[in-house]
Amino acid sequence: MKTQVGIIGAGPAGLLLGRILQAHGIDAVVVERRSRDYVLKRIRAGVLEQGTVDTLRKYGVAERLDREGLPHADMKLFWKGERHSIPMTGEGGRRMTTYGQNKIVEDLVLRREADGLPLIFDAEVKAIENVTDRPVIHYDHNGEAQTLECDFVAGCDGFWGVSRKHMPDADAHSFEKVFPFSWFGLLAEAKTSTETRGFCHSERGLAVSSSRGPDVSRLYLQVPPDFDMASMSDDQIWDELSLRLANQYGKTLNRGPIIDKAVVRLRGFICEKMVHGRLALAGDACHTVPPSGAKGLNLAVGDVRLLSEAIVSLLQENDDSKLARYPDLALQRIWPTVHWSCTMSDVFHIFPGQTAFDTRRQYEVLNFWAYDETGQRVFRENMLGRPLPQY
Numbered sequence: 001m002k003t004q005v006g007i008i009g010a011g012p013a014g015l016l017l018g019r020i021l022q023a024h025g026i027d028a029v030v031v032e033r034r035s036r037d038y039v040l041k042r043i044r045a046g047v048l049e050q051g052t053v054d055t056l057r058k059y060g061v062a063e064r065l066d067r068e069g070l071p072h073a074d075m076k077l078f079w080k081g082e083r084h085s086i087p088m089t090g091e092g093g094r095r096m097t098t099y100g101q102n103k104i105v106e107d108l109v110l111r112r113e114a115d116g117l118p119l120i121f122d123a124e125v126k127a128i129e130n131v132t133d134r135p136v137i138h139y140d141h142n143g144e145a146q147t148l149e150c151d152f153v154a155g156c157d158g159f160w161g162v163s164r165k166h167m168p169d170a171d172a173h174s175f176e177k178v179f180p181f182s183w184f185g186l187l188a189e190a191k192t193s194t195e196t197r198g199f200c201h202s203e204r205g206l207a208v209s210s211s212r213g214p215d216v217s218r219l220y221l222q223v224p225p226d227f228d229m230a231s232m233s234d235d236q237i238w239d240e241l242s243l244r245l246a247n248q249y250g251k252t253l254n255r256g257p258i259i260d261k262a263v264v265r266l267r268g269f270i271c272e273k274m275v276h277g278r279l280a281l282a283g284d285a286c287h288t289v290p291p292s293g294a295k296g297l298n299l300a301v302g303d304v305r306l307l308s309e310a311i312v313s314l315l316q317e318n319d320d321s322k323l324a325r326y327p328d329l330a331l332q333r334i335w336p337t338v339h340w341s342c343t344m345s346d347v348f349h350i351f352p353g354q355t356a357f358d359t360r361r362q363y364e365v366l367n368f369w370a371y372d373e374t375g376q377r378v379f380r381e382n383m384l385g386r387p388l389p390q391y
C-alpha cells in the first residue's frame, strides 16, 4: 500500500493530524495497534484549553463538543479546611472546557470513517525503514506482515510506541522525572457536586474531582507508585475520596457505580529529538506530562497544529524549512507546560518523608495562587494554556 503520510497511532494526535492533512488535500493512512473498541473506550484526559476547542471546531469535529462540553467558570483549590475559587476566564473570553478525550477520539474516528479514509485497527507497527528517504512502515495485521510506503511518517504512537526508537540518539536528547507516586483514576456514574469539585491538597495525599458530563464524575487519588487497584473496594475508594475531598469541609461527595479504573505513574518526560529525515514525533510519543496540570492532550494538539503545517509545506511546496523549525517551536510550549504540570504535582502531593516545613511551603504557593492577584493570574494563564508559537 502507498500513501503520502503514514500516521502511527489513532490517539488524539494521530487522528487529528489525519483530519488536518485531509483538509489540506494530503492523503494519509492511520495505523493503530489496538482494536477499534479498545480505542473508543479508553478513558483519559478531559480538560480542554481554548486552543484545542478552537482547533476541533476549525476542522469540523466539534459538533458534539459544542453540545456536551462543560465550560469551566472557575477552578476550585482546597487545602487545610479552606476552599477557594479562582476565576478561569482569560483575555478574549479564553476558558477551559470539560469534554472527555474518549469522545474526541470517537468524534475523529467517526468522521474519518464517514469520509471513507483509511484507518487500520489491530495493526501493530513493528519497524520503519528508510526513515531518511522514502519511509516504509512495516506492520502486522490479521497475522500477516504488511508494508505501507510513504512520503512521510508521523509518529503519534504515545510514550510506549515504536517511533521514538527510530530517532537516532533519542536517549541523549531525552529528559525524565518520575514522581514517587501514581494517580488512581476513576470514572463514576455520580453527579459532580460543585461543592466538592476541584484540586485538593490533604495530608492523606492529593484528590481531584471533576465532571465528565451531567451525571459522570472523573476522580483521582494519589496512591503509592506500586498501588494495586484490587486492594480497595469501591466503598473504600469512596470513603477515601470523602476523607480527602469532603469530610473536613462539611460536604458530602455524591457516590455511584465506578465504571472505569486506571493507575498511571506520574512522570514528566521530553524527547527533544522530534524530527529525523522523513519521520517526526507528536504528542505523547515525544513528551509525557504529569496529568496534574491537565495538559497532555492539549500539548498533543499543539504539536499536531505545528507538524501539519510543516508537512503541508514539505509535500506541497517542497519546502522543508518549517519541518526543521518544528521541534524548536513545539518545545517553546512543551517545556513551560511540562514545568507547570510538575509544579502542580509538587504543590498538591504528599512526598515520601515530607516534613511540616515542606507542607507549609506548599500552603504558601496555594495562598499565592488563591489570594494574591498576581498569583491568580499566574495560575489562570498556566491552566488556560500557553499560546502556540508561529512559524
Ligand code: FAS
Binding pocket: 008, 009, 010, 011, 012, 013, 014, 031, 032, 033, 034, 039, 043, 044, 045, 046, 047, 101, 123, 124, 125, 126, 156, 157, 158, 159, 160, 161, 162, 185, 262, 263, 264, 282, 283, 284, 285, 291, 293, 294, 295, 296, 297, 298, 300
Ligand atoms: P496516545 O497514547 O493517546 O495514543 C497513541 C496511540 O498509538 C495509542 O492508541 C496506541 O495504541 C498506538 N500505538 C502505540 N504503539 C503502536 C504501534 N507500534 N503500532 C500502532 N499503534 C501504536 N492528559 C490530560 O491532559 N488530562 C488528563 O486528565 C489525563 N489523564 C490521563 C490518564 C491516563 C490513565 C493516561 C494514561 C493519560 C492521561 N493523560 C491526561 C494524558 C493523555 O491524555 C495523553 O496526553 C494523550 O493521550 C496523548 O495523545 P497521543 O499523543 O495521541 O497518544
